[in-house]
Amino acid sequence: MFDIEYKGGNSIVISGKKTQVVVDPKLSVLGLKDVSVKDAVQLATEARFVTNDADAKICIEGPGEYEVGEVSIRGVRATRHLDAEVDEPISTMYRIEFGDVRIAVLGNIAPKLHEDQLEELGIVDILVLPVGGNGYTLDSVSAAIVVRQIDPRVVIPVHFADKSLKYEVPQDEVDLFVKELAAPVENVGPKYKVKSASSVPQVLTTVVVDRS
Numbered sequence: 001m002f003d004i005e006y007k008g009g010n011s012i013v014i015s016g017k018k019t020q021v022v023v024d025p026k027l028s029v030l031g032l033k034d035v036s037v038k039d040a041v042q043l044a045t046e047a048r049f050v051t052n053d054a055d056a057k058i059c060i061e062g063p064g065e066y067e068v069g070e071v072s073i074r075g076v077r078a079t080r081h082l083d084a085e086v087d088e089p090i091s092t093m094y095r096i097e098f099g100d101v102r103i104a105v106l107g108n109i110a111p112k113l114h115e116d117q118l119e120e121l122g123i124v125d126i127l128v129l130p131v132g133g134n135g136y137t138l139d140s141v142s143a144a145i146v147v148r149q150i151d152p153r154v155v156i157p158v159h160f161a162d163k164s165l166k167y168e169v170p171q172d173e174v175d176l177f178v179k180e181l182a183a184p185v186e187n188v189g190p191k192y193k194v195k196s197a198s199s200v201p202q203v204l205t206t207v208v209v210d211r212s
Helices: 115-121 140-150 174-181
Strands: 002-008 011-016 020-023 041-043 058-060 064-068 071-078 091-098 101-105 126-130 154-158 185-189 192-194 205-209
Touching: 002 154, 002 205, 011 091, 011 154, 041 071, 058 064, 071 115, 091 115, 115 140, 126 140, 140 174, 154 174, 174 205
Parallel strands: 020 041, 041 058, 101 126, 126 154, 154 205, 185 205
Antiparallel strands: 002 011, 002 192, 011 020, 064 071, 071 091, 091 101
8 A cells, every 4th residue: 555664864765555644854954855746645744844845745744624625634733842832832733544554643742642633643553752861862761751742653763873874963873762661563674564453463563664
């Protein structure tokens, strides 16, 4: 049905038969080449991760509901981890539906979701969230708490320590999150392939995708 690739930072690429979704493609802020969004749906959890590439099919960087090809997308406003509760939210979480599989991508959000945000995200099968911590994004403990709030079947950690990336602050190793969540682990290499809704594990599983 679709593949998920991890590109570094919060960036992932979800490729279906007819539609490709690229999340946070501007990796030049981390010292890598930006991810191509040609003919793809570009999603940005924050405006600073947009490439402004005219070749994108559409660029989405805010809350709302969208239908593009075989994909349904809902953007949910969120406060960033770096911001105070009183600050105006400038981050966007997304629920992306490929057929009957629902993927949530969170970005650099505050460590607790409100009930209205959870309601907007709805049922989630696959959750993608940062785990690197050190004051920049969710750490292993707060990420595990968010996972339990959302209650997905699969968790894909992103935004963790990587020698090839120039993060503003050092990021923790992914193993810290894996140990904290204490769920079964699958190391799938450079792509997580989802053939159907029934192929997604029924019990909470951490899926580690190698950066490609």
